[in-house]
Amino acid sequence: MKPKLRVAMAGAGFASGLHLAGWKRVANAEVVAICDPRQEKAAERAREFGVSAVFHHAAAMLAEVKPDALDVVAPMHMHVPLCLLAADRGVHILCQKPLAPSLAEARDLSRAIHGKVRLMVHENWRFRAQYRRLRSWLDAGDLGEPVSSIMQVHSSGLLEDQAGVLPQLVRQPFFAQLERLLIGEVLIHHLDVLRWLLGPMRVAAVRTGRLCAAVKGEDHAVILLEGQKRWALLDGNLATPGAPPTPSDRLELVGTKGTALFENNTLQLRGAREETVEFDLVAGYGDSYAAAIAHFATALATGAAFETDVDENLQTLALVEDAYATARPLQVA
Amino acid sequence: MKPKLRVAMAGAGFASGLHLAGWKRVANAEVVAICDPRQEKAAERAREFGVSAVFHHAAAMLAEVKPDALDVVAPMHMHVPLCLLAADRGVHILCQKPLAPSLAEARDLSRAIHGKVRLMVHENWRFRAQYRRLRSWLDAGDLGEPVSSIMQVHSSGLLEDQAGVLPQLVRQPFFAQLERLLIGEVLIHHLDVLRWLLGPMRVAAVRTGRLCAAVKGEDHAVILLEGQKRWALLDGNLATPGAPPTPSDRLELVGTKGTALFENNTLQLRGAREETVEFDLVAGYGDSYAAAIAHFATALATGAAFETDVDENLQTLALVEDAYATARPLQVA
Numbered sequence: 085m086k087p088k089l090r091v092a093m094a095g096a097g098f099a100s101g102l103h104l105a106g107w108k109r110v111a112n113a114e115v116v117a118i119c120d121p122r123q124e125k126a127a128e129r130a131r132e133f134g135v136s137a138v139f140h141h142a143a144a145m146l147a148e149v150k151p152d153a154l155d156v157v158a159p160m161h162m163h164v165p166l167c168l169l170a171a172d173r174g175v176h177i178l179c180q181k182p183l184a185p186s187l188a189e190a191r192d193l194s195r196a197i198h199g200k201v202r203l204m205v206h207e208n209w210r211f212r213a214q215y216r217r218l219r220s221w222l223d224a225g226d227l228g229e230p231v232s233s234i235m236q237v238h239s240s241g242l243l244e245d246q247a248g249v250l251p252q253l254v255r256q257p258f259f260a261q262l263e264r265l266l267i268g269e270v271l272i273h274h275l276d277v278l279r280w281l282l283g284p285m286r287v288a289a290v291r292t293g294r295l296c297a298a299v300k301g302e303d304h305a306v307i308l309l310e311g312q313k314r315w316a317l318l319d320g321n322l323a324t325p326g327a328p329p330t331p332s333d334r335l336e337l338v339g340t341k342g343t344a345l346f347e348n349n350t351l352q353l354r355g356a357r358e359e360t361v362e363f364d365l366v367a368g369y370g371d372s373y374a375a376a377i378a379h380f381a382t383a384l385a386t387g388a389a390f391e392t393d394v395d396e397n398l399q400t401l402a403l404v405e406d407a408y409a410t411a412r413p414l415q416v417a
Numbered sequence: 418m419k420p421k422l423r424v425a426m427a428g429a430g431f432a433s434g435l436h437l438a439g440w441k442r443v444a445n446a447e448v449v450a451i452c453d454p455r456q457e458k459a460a461e462r463a464r465e466f467g468v469s470a471v472f473h474h475a476a477a478m479l480a481e482v483k484p485d486a487l488d489v490v491a492p493m494h495m496h497v498p499l500c501l502l503a504a505d506r507g508v509h510i511l512c513q514k515p516l517a518p519s520l521a522e523a524r525d526l527s528r529a530i531h532g533k534v535r536l537m538v539h540e541n542w543r544f545r546a547q548y549r550r551l552r553s554w555l556d557a558g559d560l561g562e563p564v565s566s567i568m569q570v571h572s573s574g575l576l577e578d579q580a581g582v583l584p585q586l587v588r589q590p591f592f593a594q595l596e597r598l599l600i601g602e603v604l605i606h607h608l609d610v611l612r613w614l615l616g617p618m619r620v621a622a623v624r625t626g627r628l629c630a631a632v633k634g635e636d637h638a639v640i641l642l643e644g645q646k647r648w649a650l651l652d653g654n655l656a657t658p659g660a661p662p663t664p665s666d667r668l669e670l671v672g673t674k675g676t677a678l679f680e681n682n683t684l685q686l687r688g689a690r691e692e693t694v695e696f697d698l699v700a701g702y703g704d705s706y707a708a709a710i711a712h713f714a715t716a717l718a719t720g721a722a723f724e725t726d727v728d729e730n731l732q733t734l735a736l737v738e739d740a741y742a743t744a745r746p747l748q749v750a
Binding site for chain 2 (some may be wrong): 091121192228231232234238266289291293304306308310313314315319321323324326327338339340341342343354355356358383414
């Protein structure tokens with residue numbers, strides 16, 4: 085049996101709990117250290133998940149622990165420096181999305197680490213069970229040739245709840261400061277899913293706006309994408325009255341032979357073949373993190389390609405970049 | 418009591434039955450004559466609805482019967498000549514959509530009849546009970562300021578059914594020959610509804626394609642519209658697997674205070690105020706024709722403005738024209 089993969093984690097914030105729980109489900113791996121400038125946060129996570137070493141600085145952690153891999157769950161502006169640090173020490177990298185603040189910085193990073201270490205972007209959305217199932221239907225030809233798709237992401241997270249607070253900012257306070265909010269932080273997942281399901285797409289038109297005065301970036305957006313043979317629309321709004329406080333996805337995909345609809349917790353295939361599958365979205369949320377992490381660990385062990393390696397992910401980042409470059413403002417009174 | 422409005426009808430095809438049934442429900446009006454080049458068709462409709470006079474030519478009908486109004490239900494290329502004929506005789510006009518084959522011809526018609534007679538375009542979609550209700554919610558402020566809307570029109574009418582026929586072409590054979598099919602003949606209704614609900618919009622992006630080899634025009638299309646403060650998407654496809662053979666509408670409207678969803682036969686308001694209303698779509702189909710006809714008769718009697726008078730309708734036709742001018746093709750293998 086191969087020795088256990090020894091993993092260090094950089095970042096002890098919101099997503100680190102999901103990552104640590106994911107690593108617990110990988111048999112042949114162990115998170116051996118965690119670091120965070122807020123060392124008490126790191127210590128708390130370490131206690132919670134039985135991580136033996138806690139550090140203030142990533143550099144010290146890497147030097148002392150000498151892990152096989154670094155899991156980067158730190159704030160986005162720290163991704164590039166942390167990845168470069170790991171690459172210099174020959175430590176493979178699993179890095180949260182978005183990989184870098186801009187496409188240019190992500191490309192620079194890709195070049196800098198080339199040939200030194202392997203890097204997978206932790207893009208968990210496409211690992212969600214409902215999208216895996218939909219992809220299997222596409223691969224089996226159940227939908228025929230895709231013609232169009234509408235993906236919607238709505239929440240009321242930036243509308244005051246009954247207690248007078250904005251649930252989205254309670255859950256992820258850093259959302260308030262992001263200049264690139266909805267597309268760069270949230271819809272990046274959905275752009276990745278659409279690319280993955282439908283093949284290469286380009287940005288045809290984008291409109292963005294801001295409804296909530298407590299955030300800096302756009303909180304609603306519409307992105308029209310087109311491929312050579314199809315179009316897709318991505319519609320997001322974090323200030324939708326009547327929507328749940330946490331964003332939820334709705335995805336409709338029309339093909340030449342079948343139509344698929346994912347809504348609430350149900351994925352439905354209609355047309356030549358019919359099938360309905362229900363998903364446990366609460367469990368599925370953690371499962372998608374675990375699936376991405378398991379993919380990383382397995383591909384590292386076997387040498388297989390990462391599904392979301394750095395060059396593949398650059399294509400998703402290019403859509404994000406194009407979306408912002410194309411965006412025209414919608415002003416809502 | 419005022420004398421009955423005496424109406425002549427030009428055209429005895431598909432829609433004439435719906436019009437005649439509509440006129441039956443207007444107390445103070447009577448269809449006194451019907452004409453069609455296929456005189457046996459006209460005779461059949463006359464028997465069915467108790468119309469006393471049947472003609473081959475509209476000119477002869479107008480000369481002999483001297484009606485107060487002409488209801489134009491003839492094929493679209495006959496609209497302009499029939500309207501001009503009526504205008505020359507001082508006969509007011511209710512004309513089916515699309516008013517003319519192009520915006521330029523509709524504008525010419527508007528100028529030609531100006532000051533002679535009144536013309537209402539029979540645009541029945543906005544008279545559907547579900548859209549009247551939605552409009553009343555908007556007017557009452559239940560939705561706040563509209564932010565976005567997605568309207569979808571899908572059918573499997575251009576996919577072979579189990580008997581190997583295309584249901585849409587059985588129902589309306591002329592669809593096969595239209596160069597401007599989906600947008601010009603079908604989505605024109607929905608463009609009118611969106612304009613009416615959301616205010617002035619312009620065309621931002623359009624993609625069209627053809628999936629069915631038995632038609633000449635586009636059978637699927639996506640139209641992105643934008644207003645100063647909002648966007649709307651219109652998504653149509655007559656070859657959607659799993660959809661019903663007759664097109665059905667789905668409409669979602671997100672505002673700053675509420676969200677409305679019309680799906681299947683149910684209109685739902687969520688947000689600040691919540692309400693759910695069910696509609697009888699089968700009865701509603703005829704009702705919307707009757708409501709448009711009743712509006713025409715009432716406005717003629719009272720002198721009130723037509724909601725869909727010729728100049729108002731030119732704005733919908735301008736969207737159709739812009740959509741075709743903007744359209745870029747999607748080729749589906």
